[in-house]
Amino acid sequence: MQKLRQSPYxxxxxxxxxxxxxxxxxxxxxxxxxxIPVPVEDWIELPEGGSLYELPGRRGIGIDIQTxxxxxxxxxxxVAAFIPPAHTGLYIAAYETLPEAPVLPLFCYTxxxxxxxxxxxxxVRIEQDIxxxxxxxxxxxxxxxxxxxxxxxxxxxxxxxxxxxxxNTYHCPAARNxxxxxxxxxxxxxxxxxxxxxxxxxxxxxxxxxxxxxxxLTFKPTAEEIVEFTVPHLETAPYPLxxxxxxxxxxxxxxxxTIRKSIIEIxxxxxxxxxxxxxxxxxxxxxxxxxxxxxxxIRVSTNSARKHIYEAxxxxxxxxxxxxxxxxxxxxxxNGWASVNYFVFPGMTDSVEEYEALRxxxxxxxxxxxxxxxxxxxxxxxxxxxxxxxxxxxxxIKQLMELIHEEFPHVKYGYFNxxxxxxxxxxxxxxxxx
Ligand code: SF4
Numbered sequence: 470m471q472k473l474r475q476s477p478y479x480x481x482x483x484x485x486x487x488x489x490x491x492x493x494x495x496x497x498x499x500x501x502x503x504x505i506p507v508p509v510e511d512w513i514e515l516p517e518g519g520s521l522y523e524l525p526g527r528r529g530i531g532i533d534i535q536t537x538x539x540x541x542x543x544x545x546x547x548v549a550a551f552i553p554p555a556h557t558g559l560y561i562a563a564y565e566t567l568p569e570a571p572v573l574p575l576f577c578y579t580x581x582x583x584x585x586x587x588x589x590x591x592x593v594r595i596e597q598d599i600x601x602x603x604x605x606x607x608x609x610x611x612x613x614x615x616x617x618x619x620x621x622x623x624x625x626x627x628x629x630x631x632x633x634x635x636x637n638t639y640h641c642p643a644a645r646n647x648x649x650x651x652x653x654x655x656x657x658x659x660x661x662x663x664x665x666x667x668x669x670x671x672x673x674x675x676x677x678x679x680x681x682x683x684x685x686l687t688f689k690p691t692a693e694e695i696v697e698f699t700v701p702h703l704e705t706a707p708y709p710l711x712x713x714x715x716x717x718x719x720x721x722x723x724x725x726x727t728i729r730k731s732i733i734e735i736x737x738x739x740x741x742x743x744x745x746x747x748x749x750x751x752x753x754x755x756x757x758x759x760x761x762x763x764x765x766x767i768r769v770s771t772n773s774a775r776k777h778i779y780e781a782x783x784x785x786x787x788x789x790x791x792x793x794x795x796x797x798x799x800x801x802x803x804n805g806w807a808s809v810n811y812f813v814f815p816g817m818t819d820s821v822e823e824y825e826a827l828r829x830x831x832x833x834x835x836x837x838x839x840x841x842x843x844x845x846x847x848x849x850x851x852x853x854x855x856x857x858x859x860x861x862x863x864x865x866i867k868q869l870m871e872l873i874h875e876e877f878p879h880v881k882y883g884y885f886n887x888x889x890x891x892x893x894x895x896x897x898x899x900x901x902x903x
Contacts, residue, residue, distance in 0.1 A: 473512050477582035477589045479531035481545035482523030491542050494531030496582030498560025498591055501816025501860035502852065504530040504539060507580065507591045511559055511867065515588035518553035518603035521581060526570025530563040541565055550581035550588070553603065554642070555596040555884045557841040559866045560815050561848050572850045574679050575668055577843035593867065595841045596884035600652050601642040607649065611636065614648035618698065627690045628698050631655065635717060639683045643715065647702065653886060654702045655715045656695055658727060660686050662719030664749050665784035667854045668846040670716050679847075686718040692730040700735055703742040708888035711735075714747030714768070722748050725755035732762040743889040747810065750793030751785065757799050766806035768840065768886055769793050773817065774826035781855040797834040806892050808838035814851070816860045819869045827869075831877050838881040841870070 549562035635644035
């Protein structure tokens with residue numbers, strides 16, 4: 470991995486998917502609504518599995534190598550990077566949006582640059598776990614796994630959904646791991662949701678111009694269907710865990726009775742692995758019932774530790790920010806593992822106000838882990854939708870991570886739900902070689 474000694478150059482696209490470097494401009498980054506220089510040491514080579522986007526109707530912003538002034542690149546459209554899982558972006562791509570520009574689809578738009586025949590991004594590897602490394606997927610094994618498991622469970626609608634939709638259509642990394650017989654197995658269960666997230670990846674209202682990245686589940690699986698394929702997975706997979714709450718469904722807590730029944734039945738057959746739920750955390754009483762049944766860990770998704778920012782984005786039906794805090798507390802009261810799926814947005818996540826709110830959330834809940842996830846959303850659209858025109862003072866994502874770690878060294882950092890071996894064992898153990 471080559472470290473830079475100077476600022477790299479801006480990239481632009483010719484609008485036909487071809488990308489070029491502009492050697493007259495140094496690349497910069499964006500935080501909130503502002504374009505700012507990126508410290509040279511924050512750039513890392515674009516990790517394997519990353520991809521590049523041209524941003525139609527947007528002009529890139531850079532620093533003129535002669536004058537040192539910030540100016541637009543008029544040679545083409547701006548370019549951004551989608552950085553692969555396990556890495557957290559420190560700055561958004563910096564550009565000026567033209568009036569007729571379309572809203573961008575639900576991906577993350579990290580700053581990207583060029584130097585010495587390599588692409589660079591301002592990011593950190595936050596997770597050593599290799600479960601979603603693209604080089605680790607074997608298509609032949611996946612195909613034979615799909616054929617074998619669909620044949621093994623001919624009447625199981627959920628296994629068919631995971632095969633046809635998740636694995637073969639959306640190429641979901643979790644579903645592909647399931648069909649390779651390893652690690653985390655996804656268990657979607659809910660066709661409905663009690664929130665209306667601006668950037669929902671499984672449902673976008675007609676009036677919005679962007680598509681959801683996957684379609685929502687259309688049926689309610691039974692506990693029998695869930696137990697049938699999850700028990701063998703927990704029994705046979707290395708570092709096994711199953712996770713309710715996936716991108717292709719609504720809110721799993723709306724199906725808590727079925728999930729509770731499933732957990733009780735699963736634990737009658739095996740004590741192996743971890744049973745996790747990815748959720749919006751809206752129903753603490755249901756979470757308590759699941760803990761009573763044997764739930765091991767929870768991951769509550771949030772764009773912010775601040776009530777007004779959270780509710781402006783989630784637009785909750787009949788629940789409030791206080792409920793998600795309570796759900797985290799409930800799991801900790803059962804000595805379960807409690808994570809936040811923290812949507813990182815430079816300029817919002819690292820504002821001083823958010824930092825103070827995050828400190829309070831950790832202290833109030835006894836939080837175990839922060840999963841620093843890149844926020845997959847058009848930055849202008851997001852800020853406009855939640856009504857943020859001024860972000861206030863910011864400290865930088867990297868410094869935020871360091872300050873929180875200093876004050877709460879027991880809080881683990883990562884990108885994925887840990888298996889029981891990590892929860893109960895040496896969390897820092899080198900998981901780069903499973
Ligand atoms: S909680 Fe999940 S499923 Fe519900 S609206 Fe938000 S993103 Fe969509």
